[in-house]
Amino acid sequence: MSTEQNGASVEAVPKPVETPKDAPKETPKETATKQNDKASKDSKAGADAKSDKAEPKSTDAAGDKKLTGAELKAKAKAEKAARRAQQKTSKDVAKGEAAVSSSPGQLGPSAGEVKAKGKGKDGASAGAAAAGRPVLLKAPPSAVVTEQKIQIPECFSHLSMARRIPMTQADKDVHPSVLMLGQQMATFTIDESITRLKATLLAFRKVIESYITPPGNVLARHFTPHVLNIQIEYLTACRPMCFSMGNAIRWLKLQVSKIDMDASEEQAKKELCQAIDIFIAERITVADEYITEQGAKHIKDGDVVLTYGRNTLVEKAILYAHSAGTKFSVLVLDDPYERLGQQLAKTLTDEGIKVTYSGDFGGLRNHMRQATKVFFAAEAMFSNGAMYARAGTCDVAMLAHELGKKVIALCETINITERVATDSLTYNEIDPERSSAAAFRLMFDTTPDKYISLLVTELGSVQARSAPDLLRKLEEFN
Numbered sequence: 001m002s003t004e005q006n007g008a009s010v011e012a013v014p015k016p017v018e019t020p021k022d023a024p025k026e027t028p029k030e031t032a033t034k035q036n037d038k039a040s041k042d043s044k045a046g047a048d049a050k051s052d053k054a055e056p057k058s059t060d061a062a063g064d065k066k067l068t069g070a071e072l073k074a075k076a077k078a079e080k081a082a083r084r085a086q087q088k089t090s091k092d093v094a095k096g097e098a099a100v101s102s103s104p105g106q107l108g109p110s111a112g113e114v115k116a117k118g119k120g121k122d123g124a125s126a127g128a129a130a131a132g133r134p135v136l137l138k139a140p141p142s143a144v145v146t147e148q149k150i151q152i153p154e155c156f157s158h159l160s161m162a163r164r165i166p167m168t169q170a171d172k173d174v175h176p177s178v179l180m181l182g183q184q185m186a187t188f189t190i191d192e193s194i195t196r197l198k199a200t201l202l203a204f205r206k207v208i209e210s211y212i213t214p215p216g217n218v219l220a221r222h223f224t225p226h227v228l229n230i231q232i233e234y235l236t237a238c239r240p241m242c243f244s245m246g247n248a249i250r251w252l253k254l255q256v257s258k259i260d261m262d263a264s265e266e267q268a269k270k271e272l273c274q275a276i277d278i279f280i281a282e283r284i285t286v287a288d289e290y291i292t293e294q295g296a297k298h299i300k301d302g303d304v305v306l307t308y309g310r311n312t313l314v315e316k317a318i319l320y321a322h323s324a325g326t327k328f329s330v331l332v333l334d335d336p337y338e339r340l341g342q343q344l345a346k347t348l349t350d351e352g353i354k355v356t357y358s359g360d361f362g363g364l365r366n367h368m369r370q371a372t373k374v375f376f377a378a379e380a381m382f383s384n385g386a387m388y389a390r391a392g393t394c395d396v397a398m399l400a401h402e403l404g405k406k407v408i409a410l411c412e413t414i415n416i417t418e419r420v421a422t423d424s425l426t427y428n429e430i431d432p433e434r435s436s437a438a439a440f441r442l443m444f445d446t447t448p449d450k451y452i453s454l455l456v457t458e459l460g461s462v463q464a465r466s467a468p469d470l471l472r473k474l475e476e477f478n
Contacts (some may be wrong), residue, residue, distance in 0.1 A: 003182040003202045083168075096280055133395070151428065151437050159319055159442075160301060162186050162239035171230050175210065177203040178231045182238035193242035193310060198284055200235065200245055204252065205276045207231055208269050211430035219268045220259040228253070240429055243380040243388070243417040251279065287412045287458035288313060294456050295375070295410050296321035303328040303372045307404075308396050310340035313410045315347065318375070322353050329354040330369050335392055336360040337434065337441065364399060374400045376447075378411035378455075384420045385449025385465035387411075388427065397451040406453045409464065413457050416467050421446050 152159070161475045164186040167179050174182075181203045184190045190199050211227060213219050232249060235241065241249075255275050280311040297318035299305060305328060307314050318330060330348055332355060334341030345357045358367055368374075374396065387393070387409055400407050421427055424445040429442040449464035457472050 011271075025356040050062050060290060081239075098131050123364050149184045152435070156425070156430070156440075157402050159425075159428050159430050160240040161432045161435070162188070163237075163432065165234070165238055170234055173230045174234045175203070175207045175231060176391070177206045178234060182235050183233065186238040193244050193415060194284060195312070196242055196294070197244040197248055197414065198280060201248060201252075201280055202277050203219065204231065205273055208272050208276075211269065213265050214320070218261055219265055220256060220261055224253055224256050242415075243419075244412070244414045247414055247417065248279070248283075252276070283412065283414045287414070288316065290458045291410050291412065291456055292316040292320050294461060295408065296324060296326075298373065298406075298408055298454075298456075299326055299328055301327045304331055304370055305329070305373050306331040306333060306367060306400075307344070307373055308333050308341075308372035308393055308394075309335045309338065309390050310344040311410075313377040314375045315344055317410065318348060319351060322348075322351060329356070331356045331371055333361070333364065333367060333396065334356070335390060337431070338390075361395065364396070367392070368396075368403050368405060371400075371405055374405055374407045376409045378415060379444060381411050381416045381455065381464070381467045382421045382446070383416075383468050384422070384469070385452070385463070385467055386421050387449075387452055387464065388421065388444055390448065391424075391445045394424070394445045394447040394451070395449045401451045407451060408454045408456060409452050410456050413459055413470055416457075416471055418471065422448075422474065 018187045035325060076227065100335065100354040106316060150162075162185070165182065167183070170179055170182075180201055181190070184199070185196060192197050207227065208223075211219070211223060211440075213222060232241075235245075252275075255272060263271075291313060295313075299318070303326075305318065307318070307330065320330065330345075330353055332345045332348075334345075334357065339359070341357065341359075345355045348355045356367075358364075376387070376389055376393055376397070378387045378389050382388065387397075397407050419427070427444075427446075429443040431443050434441045451466040455462055455464045457470060459473055462470065
């Protein structure tokens with residue numbers, strides 16, 4: 001029996017049992033005998049209870065003895081990492097759901113990420129409830145349902161998708177400049193392949209400048225596996241690397257391996273930084289200037305230049321032709337999803353160029369009949385001459401070829417890859433902002449070489465199928 005006092009449970013004190021008057025009185029000897037029997041029973045019961053409690057411990061101890069010291073250490077480390085990941089995931093999921101609910105244009109996660117986030121949130125809620133803390137909903141239920149519907153079919157599971165990785169989940173050895181770059185690439189603040197390449201090399205330059213070789217190591221052997229690879233893994237997790245980044249990273253690793261083993265750390269770092277500066281100047285800055293000049297030469301008086309979306313290289317070529325005094329007009333056909341062509345049309349109009357803008361493919365055939373030349377900028381060129389560019393480029397190029405229009409592609413040689421592609425499904429990215437259970441959008445497409453009239457690079461103007469020849473020239477120069 002218990003009573004409540006000030007919200008706490010208190011056991012009631014039992015009343016003493018009165019002995020009937022007629023009950024026979026026990027002798028002192030009988031009383032002592034009963035007390036001894038009771039004490040022996042209590043001690044036996046206590047011993048049994050202690051043995052029961054000690055039994056699991058002995059079992060656990062026996063189980064622990066089977067594990068070696070290294071295994072126990074690895075097990076403890078894994079449990080600790082799991083607890084940390086669970087705590088971080090619960091916080092980040094709440095932030096991500098709130099962002100999705102407030103802005104539909106935010107990046108969506110991949111299918112595997114949605115499952116992992118759902119599990120992390122459930123575990124965090126259960127942990128908070130067990131600790132006696134209130135569980136707060138960071139976003140309305142509708143946002144959670146929307147995220148869980150993003151599922152990529154298994155046949156497209158080989159395609160990657162950009163995702164925003166919280167800085168708290170990045171490896172502790174990732175450099176701050178690389179952390180910032182990863183966030184910019186994941187949110188498409190830095191989008192074009194050549195822009196991403198330049199930003200990546202500049203970030204790696206800062207990594208080299210801040211690098212200190214540990215005692216007993218040399219830069220040529222320690223830097224790549226223990227420092228550079230960590231930066232690359234983080235950037236790749238934020239967004240799949242473009243082909244130019246892959247080419248430049250292989251080049252950088254080669255430069256690191258060539259460093260003299262006896263060279264001082266300061267000398268080695270200075271040589272690497274100078275090599276990166278020269279690479280950016282020759283393969284990006286000077287290359288863009290030459291391609292701009294050569295591309296502008298193909299624009300003549302009276303031409304109607306049609307371009308798709310917005311690319312910095314095409315924009316520079318058009319502005320250079322205009323500054324040279326060429327009289328022409330531009331027809332900007334925009335991507336109905338990205339709407340980047342609006343900025344290009346505004347820039348050209350401000351420079352005094354006559355511009356016609358079309359927001360979608362509705363009047364594509366009529367616009368193509370008016371055009372005399374079509375300009376594209378490639379994200380990459382495959383070894384078989386196929387062009388990798390923004391989704392929709394292939395449709396425009398096919399119609400231009402059908403109507404007999406000249407199609408000119410501008411591309412730096414750093415964007416040329418030895419790989420081969422015959423379709424748009426081998427290499428591509430999934431648009432994270434426009435993915436749902438019903439459908440998803442691919443960000444790029446592949447245009448066969450037969451639809452491209454001319455490829456303009458810093459090594460000259462060639463047919464698209466001659467891209468492998470340019471690679472051989474680069475090998476000779478190197």
